[in-house]
Amino acid sequence: MLIHPQINPVALQLGPLAIHWYGLTYLAAFGLFMLLGYRRLRHEPFASLKGPGAWGRQDVEDILFMGVMGVVLGGRIGYCLFYKPLYYAAHPLEIFAVWQGGMSFHGGMLGVIVAMLWFARSRSRPLLQVADFVAPCVPTGLAAGRIGNFINGELWGRVSSPDLPWGMVFRGAGDLPRHPSQIYQFLMEGLLLFVLLWLYARKPRQPGQVAAAFLIGYGVFRFTAEFFREPDAHLGILSLGMSMGQWLCVPMIVGGLGLWLWAQKFSNNMIK
Template sequence: MSASTFLQHPQIDPVALQLGPLAIHWYGLMYLIAFALFFGLTLLRLRHPTYAALGWGRRDIEDLLFLGVIGIIVGGRLGYALFYRPLEFLAEPLRIFAVWEGGLSFHGGFIGVLLGMAWFAWRRQRNWLQITDFIAPCIPVGLASGRIGNFINGELWGRVADPALPWAMVFRGAGDLPRHPSQIYQALLEGLLLFVLLWLYARGPRRLGEVSAAFLVGYGLLRFTAEFWREPDAHLGLLGLGLSMGQWLSLPMVLAGAALWGWAHRQRATAA
């Protein structure tokens, strides 16, 4: 079968809006949407009895959003350099600042956000897990937004699919074989599904750390699963045990989430 027989990835102009010399790219626009969704959802989280009783307010959310943006950009860029292209960045260290070239790691950004939240906790004299429990249900929709941006750009495509798969798609630059639109899979799994599960779970009364633990385990398992349909990075390929870098980086999240879950339940038993 020829490439024209299959669905073709819609070749969307990466520039969403041109204002004179200023070009607004779809990927940047999706990040702005992600931050707006986070802000709106955290405002709703303020209604939760736990945080209302603790005196949380709009100023807290504004500061958390600012620190989160810094953590995502700095941590995501450093994580990409360290996890995915260490030799290239060691040879040219100044490339770390060339953010216009693209290249952000979720796991690096996640670490950056955690450090930002730790600084916030120290400055406000609040429990760090209280903060991560507060923001955890609001993160997945932002992840979905970012994956949609990947799809629009036609990047991070999936592995070669069965030609009979109705939604198998040919991506420009990936050859003539149909592939899984893994960006959409990730948007649905790590994004929408995880959001629904966490949002519903976090509505009830939870012990300190339980919502954060649910996020770690949920994201780690869903990302690990989605990676089976995503094409590994060409310069890395599959690593030990036939797993991708994304899968290896997700395993510590699952283990950390399970450990945190056990700790939270031991606290419950002690309190009882």
């Protein structure tokens, strides 16, 4: 049985300024997106686009800036709406208290979709082309965020068998060993999803299919990880024995499958 190392969440203290590890993982996520975005410019169909529709390094930087705004605003608003709507309705000013924690991936994803819509409209580019460009660059950022969760000792897993070699006791969660679900999510929706999606995106695909693969892949991996993650205390297990995280993954998976099949059908109709 392992003990969570209880790492100081503050990485560096400079007088009144505290730099948190979690904030650094966000910076790492954005930096990884930029590096992968530059590499993505060499992939088809983006490498062959010429004229006004051509992609360049400035596009990567601009969509990153818009995406950061989408992640932060969408993640916070999504958390307030999905997980504590009644509380924040009664305490609306606390919506802005981001230092207290509380971010939702699904809300952040909706924020990124809005950012991609904005980018696509401002650059006169197809939305699905923008989504296909962005999707493979996202999972490494998700992996970085899960490392931040583990450092903070938050979002721990459900109680595990005492015989589980990597079962871990988290301070604040009692004395029983638990699944280190942050690491599970780091491995599945972070590293594994990145490898699968990056390889999938390297071959020619119909517009929208790379983005669809992201929706399906993340939805399936997150749905699976939720079986090992402790549900939010104020929500618990919801209907059909599913957590809020699992319920939010259902429309992702269904939407991803629908988008992939639509793209395939559209391609077949074009061939006919």
